[in-house]
Amino acid sequence: MELTCKLYIDGELEGEINSQKEVNIGKNGLVKGSVKAQRLVVQGYIEGNIDATRVEIKAAGHVKGEISSSELIIESKGIFEGNSVIKNSTVSTSQVKLKSDIAKS
Numbered sequence: 001m002e003l004t005c006k007l008y009i010d011g012e013l014e015g016e017i018n019s020q021k022e023v024n025i026g027k028n029g030l031v032k033g034s035v036k037a038q039r040l041v042v043q044g045y046i047e048g049n050i051d052a053t054r055v056e057i058k059a060a061g062h063v064k065g066e067i068s069s070s071e072l073i074i075e076s077k078g079i080f081e082g083n084s085v086i087k088n089s090t091v092s093t094s095q096v097k098l099k100s101d102i103a104k105s
Contacts, residue, residue, distance in 0.1 A: 009044070023052075027060050042078075053087075 001007075003019040010026035017023055019037040029044030040052040042061035050063070054071040057063055057078035068085040 025061070 001015060001017050003017070004021070005019075006022045006024070007017065007019055008024045008026060009029040009031060011028065012030045014032045016033050017031070017035045017037065019035075021037065022039040022041065023035055023037040024041045025031055025044040025046055027043045029046075031044070031046040032048060034049045034051075035046065036051045038052065039054045039056075040050060041056045041058065042063055043058045044060070045062045045064075047064045049065050050067045050069070052067075052069050055063075055067055055069045055073070057072075057074045057080055059075045059077040061075075062079040062081075064081045066083045066085065067080070068087055070087045072084055074080055
């Protein structure tokens with residue numbers, strides 16, 4: 001599904017969503033598939049890969065999959081199962097050292 005407008009889902013959808021604006025998954029929303037959007041707000045359930053500038057998982061929201069975003073917000077009681085990748089990060093993973101690694105040096 002290719003969109004240039006906002007999308008609100010409060011039912012079931014299976015497939016790929018590509019939006020230049022905001023995608024909002026309502027409390028009764030169930031999405032299985034990948035989502036690419038400027039902003040994604042999850043109040044329901046999504047299973048799949050997410051690529052968005054900003055991702056918000058609300059209190060009733062549940063995300064299962066990989067999130068690639070510049071900004072990830074998870075409210076209290078929001079659920080995220082999977083991996084998160086930060087887009088446009090100036091620090092590479094190889095440059096980051098954990099305190100335990102530094103203490104061993």
